[in-house]
Amino acid sequence: MTNDIDILRGNRLSKTSDLASSFISSTDDDLLILDPVKKINIAHMLMLVKQNILDKKTANKCIKTLKSIDDSFELDSSLEDVHMNVESFVINRIGSETGGQLNLAKSRNDQVATAIRMTTRTFILSILTSIHDLQKVILNLAKTHTDYLMPSFTHLQHAQIITLSHNLLAHYDSLSRDVDRFQETYDRVNKSPQGSGAIASVIIHVDRDYIAKLLGFNGIVENSIDATTTRDFCIELLSNLTLLMLNIEKIVNELVLWSTSEFSYVEISDEFSSTSSIMPQKKNPVIA
Secondary structure, three states: OOOOOOOOOOOOOOOOOHHHHHHHOOHHHHHHHHHHHHHHHHHHHHHHHHOOOOOHHHHHHHHHHHHOOOOOOOOOHHHOOHHHHHHHHHHHHHOHHHHHHHHOOOOHHHHHHHHHHHHHHHHHHHHHHHHHHHHHHHHHHHHOOOOOEEEEEEOOEEEEEEEHHHHHHHHHHHHHHHHHHHHHHHHHHOOEOOOOOOOOOOOOOOOHHHHHHHOOOOOEOOOHHHHHHOOHHHHHHHHHHHHHHHHHHHHHHHHHHHOOOOOOOOOOOHHHOEOOOOOOOOOEOOOO
């Protein structure tokens, strides 16, 4: 893709130095949000038509060009980010008079905030699916081991007699709390910032609720300043992931301990194990 028009700087500013461009460019990371950016632009075009701000012919040309962007699309770092790359691509294909309408009544600020939320909610759903799959395995094992007696441990010393099912369900319950946390975070993430403009909304009468519906959001982030500037949900997600990993670590550490010669409760499958280069008698649970 070639950049025939500097749509960001125009005639106002001279060319950015290569050093500055490399510093401010986010193109190395922006492929993660390319698909959401495409969908946001398409939804925005449809909203402008609904609001009688843009004619159908212009919108259709923009949408058709946006849909032609596929996985082979390469980002030009001189254009700073995915937003400018997509807009430049459309303009170069259908001209600035038509393609230039792509950015009518929207900013990179509300667009990137929306794209991050779309990417985040997809990631949360994938995590929830994985937790659910793990819980199914644990629950099935618990159902088939209700009569298996074993000691519980405190300070790695034998404590009270329990069943293997009881021990397994402890992990099931801790993962259930992880599910609750991710679901709560999802509800907060799944609010649309789109239509908030750069920070203080836009003067054109956009329909934020309509865009939110098209993009699958359950409502909008009402305050435009909060909508474009907050990233607290990212920190919340990282916190949830940390707690999830701690709970998974308990399961893994237990399996490692139980696979030792001192316990010999379980044997880790060969496909998840390795050995030592100097002590071939060892079977190391390296995946765990």
